[in-house]
Amino acid sequence: MIFYCGRCKIVLKRDENICHLCGKRKLKEPQQNDVVYLTTLNNGPLSGMFEDMLNNNNIPYMRKEPKGSIPMAVFAKAFSFDYFVPYGTLELAKEILALVPKQSKPIPAFPII
Numbered sequence: 001m002i003f004y005c006g007r008c009k010i011v012l013k014r015d016e017n018i019c020h021l022c023g024k025r026k027l028k029e030p031q032q033n034d035v036v037y038l039t040t041l042n043n044g045p046l047s048g049m050f051e052d053m054l055n056n057n058n059i060p061y062m063r064k065e066p067k068g069s070i071p072m073a074v075f076a077k078a079f080s081f082d083y084f085v086p087y088g089t090l091e092l093a094k095e096i097l098a099l100v101p102k103q104s105k106p107i108p109a110f111p112i113i
């Protein structure tokens with residue numbers, strides 16, 4: 001049984017009907033259009049490549065700055081984005097993600113000035 005937490009935008013592959021992140025109960029099975037967190041990528045050539053690949057496969061995606069990131073007004077560019085896709089495209093999106101080369105540097109929690 002697979003459950004979906006709409007608050008955290010994650011899919012839970014476990015028997016308990018409770019979200020381990022936020023504690024939400026009475027979760028439902030994911031629907032094709034439910035938005036699911038896929039990955040976080042540094043903002044750069046690789047994220048651009050990934051977006052192109054999603055576009056080429058007609059996968060709609062949503063990207064957001066991770067919570068707690070520096071406001072856009074302070075820095076011209078976000079350092080990383082969280083990517084979300086509809087549940088119905090999650091498996092294909094994961095396959096595409098596997099084709100993106102691994103990023104050499106980890107995402108910094110805070111920019112070093």
Ligand SMILES: [Zn+2]
Nearest residue numbers: 005008019022
């Ligand atoms: Zn949750």
